[in-house]
Each structure stands twice: as structure tokens, then as C-alpha cells.
Amino acid sequence: MANIPIYRQDAQHPQAQACAACEIRSSALFGVLDADGLDRIHLHIETLELASDSVVYDRGSSGAAVYTVRTGVVRCERVNSRGERRIMRLAGRGDLIGQEALLQRPYGHEAIVCMPTQLCRIPRALIDGLAEKSGALPRELMLRWQRALDASESWMSEVCTGPARLRVLRMLQRLQDHAQPDGTLWLPRREEMSAMLDMTVETASRLISQLRREGVLERLPVRLARVNASALHRALTSAAAGS
Amino acid sequence: MANIPIYRQDAQHPQAQACAACEIRSSALFGVLDADGLDRIHLHIETLELASDSVVYDRGSSGAAVYTVRTGVVRCERVNSRGERRIMRLAGRGDLIGQEALLQRPYGHEAIVCMPTQLCRIPRALIDGLAEKSGALPRELMLRWQRALDASESWMSEVCTGPARLRVLRMLQRLQDHAQPDGTLWLPRREEMSAMLDMTVETASRLISQLRREGVLERLPVRLARVNASALHRALTSAAAGS
DNA sequence: CGAGCCGTTGAGGGGATTCAAGCTCAGTGG
């Protein structure tokens, strides 16, 4: 019984190969499953490869699946009662989105791809079936919910607060967490920044330009950038203290 | 087997009587339990009666219990990196707080009583034990988590956004949801409003005074108020449109 | 090339903050 590989290597199905090779499996939802559970899931999980601005799901649609982000970044949006788009959350590698589906509820926000992204689509029925057998899965799910709640609250307390420059700096800090291996990161369009940080596109543009002149940010071709980590850190501490 | 009362009426323990008489049992966490589960829980659940400004739990403390609000209002606070207090959430009748404890994690915020409040303290071990037997409890727990997440996101998109007057109006709208039977509601101190709405106490004061002059709000003795629902509604629509 | 989108920059105005001064009210003690 010992040394059963966490994902069966001998499975024939191509998706089984993909799951076996998946680098995020230890941090992903099914890390807790045993061999029995794992054997069954490959057949139902689908890997999606989506381009920028693709819609993963719409708010209000009654979804039948949750998604794990393998690479790339997905943003979760919502339109508030004044008709403004607000970006509530960024999901990156290893994050789970659309958990409402597990409770047979419509999605609470719209999920949109920020940069070329790979997703694993996990049908609800699959998780329902597994949860009855595996004792560890419900706990793992609750952990994901708690993580989403933490992220939401820390976003609210840090990114929705304070002077505009500080908010932009904190956004950059968070974008760094989703940076690609080569150090480049997704830089939102100005309008998206405005939806994240509750400011106008003009203000976002001014502040980004200023940070570029200060050497905190270096602009790359298409919606990409590179940040100087130490300069960012310095800017953050001085902005937080100076206020 | 049919017609087993959801809470056993014949239990001797005084807490069993309290649970049997609890008016929120259908909406509370244990509404899904069967008779076996219910018989065991009374012995471990404790009813607390706390005065304003009592601390239910501290952020960072590793809690061993979750709490259900029976009456009153509890606020969940957090201190952001600039050292400012931010109120992230209000919990009222039927709401569950401190769910992090179920995952053996420290509380993510500080919970403080807003007005005289009754709480049920539910030890973590109790829920762990029940969850193994009852299939419905994990689902119910996930539902609570999702509800907290929804509340957090809608708070962020509605209360953290827009001109100050609109934010104050939306706060009043939410406070109405926690109103007492007699129609009075908890009116935060100005400093607490400032922590909720990300504005200065002066701005909060100016706007509350203005709303009082407009007849939206009527002030009562101690941190209580009565709102004119229709006037509030009118003010909200005109403020949302006028901007 | 013009159209359109996105980003940038400028000028002006408005709303919120800042700083400051009274105000109300409960508690205290002479």
C-alpha cells in the first residue's frame, strides 16, 4: 500500500497523463485524494487554454463546474448598483474559482482571462461524488473558501483604501505574486486598473507614468511589464509612512 | 421515524431548553442536524450575553469555537498595513462568525459587539465530530462560507465605492437589515463609520447631520436611531442617479 | 489614410481631508 503515486502513472487516458504531469497538483484541490479517487477523475476533467479577454463564466449563470488556474491570471468582476465594473479578485496558479457551483448556486461574478491562461474544468458532479467517499475533500474545499474570503478581505482593507498612489503600488505588489517565471507580469489596461482601484483611468495613467519615470516599472510590449522589486518596496514604505 | 422534532423537547439539560426555544434554529447552522446529532450538542453549546464593545475574539488568536449571533450585531474589524482600523463585515441574527476556527486557523479579524448581543458559542470539536457522521453539515458549512464571501464582496463593491454621501446611505441600508423588532437600529459612532466607509469622522458627521435635517434619520438616545425607510430609498436612488 | 481604441498630459473645479474651534452631555468632586 505504500508508495502509491499521487497520480497513477499507468493510466491510458490522455488527461491522466496531463494530470500526472501537472506541476500544481500538490497545491491544487485534488492533492488530498487517494488513488481510488484519482483514477476516476481524469476522465471528467478538461483542460482549457484561453486567450486574453475570454470569458470563463458569466455572473448569474448557473454553472456546473469549478475551475483551477494552472497558468496565467483570471479576474473576477462584478457590476455594482451604479453600473460600474469592479474587479474583486485576481486568481492565479493554483487558485480555485467558481466554487458557488458546488452549492448549486449561480456564479457570483464574471470570470475573465487576463493573459493566456490554462484552466482545469472540474464538473460539479465529480466533486459531489468524491466528497461522499473522501473525508478530506470537504475540508480542503472549506480551506479554499476561507482562502477566497481572506483574499477578498485583505484586498478590501489594502487596495480599496488610502491615497491613489498607494493603491496603485499595492496593486503592483499583488500582480507580482502572479508574475511569470521570467519575471514579467500582467499589467492591466488603465480601465481595468480603474475598476480594481476605484479611480479614474486618467489618475491610473498618471500614476503609472510617474512610477515608470521613477524606475519602479518598466514597460514591455503587450500588456506586460517588469517591476523593480526593491524600488517598489521603497516606494511602498515611503508612501505608507509619508501619509 | 417520521415527525421527530428537530430539537428534542424532552431533554433535561437547561441548554437543551434554550436550543429548543431558539427562534433562529431553522436558519442557524444546526438546522440540518438529525435527532442523534441534536441530542449531543446541547451539552457543549454555551449561550453568551455580551455588552457593547465586548470582544468576542481577537485577530490572530487561535480559536476553538465558532459563534452564531442570536440577537444584536457584531462587527468584524481588521487593522490594515497603515495602522487604520477597517470594519469588514457586520454580523446579525443567524450569522456565523469565526469559521476559521474550524480549519484550526487563527481568527482573521477581531470581532466586537456593537450592541447588547446574544451569541451561541459552538466548540470546534463538536462540529468536527458531527461532520463525520452527518452528510449535510459540511454542505451547510460551505454555504455559510459562501455567504460570508458574498457579503464581503458586495460590501466591497457597494460600500467602498462612490461619493461619501452614497456610501453613508448604503451603510444605513445595511444597518436596517439588522434593525431590532421595534424598528430602531444600531447607529455606529462616527469613528466607526469612518472605519467602515473609509472617510474621516468629520465627513461622516457632516453627512449624518445632513441626513437628519433631511428627515431620513431620527436620532435616539444611545447609539440608536430610527430611519425613514421611504426617505432613505428616495435619497439612495437620487444619489445614485445624480452622480 | 482615416477611424477607433488606448494611453498620456493639461487645466479647472469639486469633494473630501485637514486643522481648528465650539458644542453637548455624562461623570466627578469641590
Next chain:
DNA sequence: CCACTGAGCTTGAATCCCCTCAACGGCTCG
């Protein structure tokens, strides 16, 4: 009884940050 606090609330005046409105430049694409 009443002055004396001190905390919380209110209000005023000046300042500033951000928004609004506007124009322009770079870029892609038909």
C-alpha cells in the same frame, strides 16, 4: 448646586487630491 473635566459630535475655513472635461499622440486595422 455647579464648575470642571474629557470624550464624542458638530461645524467652519483653507487646502489638496482626485475627478471632469478636453486635447493630443501612438498604434492597429479595415
